[in-house]
Amino acid sequence: MAKALNHRQFRSLLDELESTYSDLLLHNKVRWLSRGEVLKRFAACLEEVKTFLGSKGLTFPELEQPEWLEKLHFMVDMTAHLNTLNTALQGKGRTALHMLEEVLAFERKLTVLARDLQKGTLSHFPNLREFKEAHMINSDYLHSAIIIMQTSFGKRFCEFREEKTTLSFPVTPLSLDPSLLNTTALAGVSQPDLEMELADIADKDIWVSKFKRLTADLEDVARQKAVLAQNHKWRDIENLPKPDKLVFETWNAIPDVYVNMKKYALGVLSIFGSTYVCEQVFSNMNFIKSKHRARLTDDSLRSCVKMKVTAYSPDVQTLCTEFQEQKSH
Structure with a gap:
């Protein structure tokens, strides 16, 4: 993906094999949902990736190890669940109480996911279920990973949980x-x-x-x-x-x-539940001040950002009537 020639050749291979997708995705640290989408696309194009690497004489033993691939498909499904949580936490108008309720609900869902893995039904892990149907392997690692995640969530949000009564006021x-x-x-x-x-x-x-x-x-x-x-x-x-x-x-x-x-x-x-609004402002600043607008002054940039993030809708017609028209001589 980092080299233009390899990228073009890989896209041509996907086209020749009539793959569902025409390309892989690049990970973007700025976008919260990027990691899950990248993993999902990589797993979907895994056979094409292995074919392309083989044509280049490159070998990665992990891509042939059932235990490693099991963890990969588990991560695809798990990040999809985390993306659902992240989506629920994004957007304006989210109070700290709303976000806490979403987190607490996800902690309960982790219990359901752990039970699903323990039973082996994999109802909530479609990618992992499809992989295991083709590879009869059984690992206790995945169940323990869910338990560790539950513990991590419990520690990270314990203070908010104690203040749920206050946030409900x-x-x-x-x-x-x-x-x-x-x-x-x-x-x-x-x-x-x-x-x-x-x-x-x-x-x-x-x-x-x-x-x-x-x-x-x-x-x-x-x-x-x-x-x-x-x-x-x-x-x-x-x-x-x-x-x-x-x-x-x-x-x-x-x-x-x-x-x-x-x-x-x-x-x-007034308690900020997340940094979403702040990150949105920075994203808008990067969009406004591009290479095509490199000479914007700080005052102009501040005004542009204010117009971008405000929900105020001005009455342009009324504002225009307040100004005298420039008459031609």
């Missing part, structure tokens, strides 16, 4: 035990006053109904998103109301007399 504040909330990280929030405000609002139907409506709206958005994703209507998903916006609107409607509740909720909502 903006959505379900009235159903939580105030004594379990962590207020140490949020300056300006008084634990005693917060408890009194929660006790005061609990029987005010006009405000309680807003949180009930919020829950119903979030459920409706999640339901619509699941249906659209099932039908691969990704553009329509972007037009759905953003969950974080619904939560912010609800809390903005709560009167300021419940100041500690609002500070606590908005403080929790």
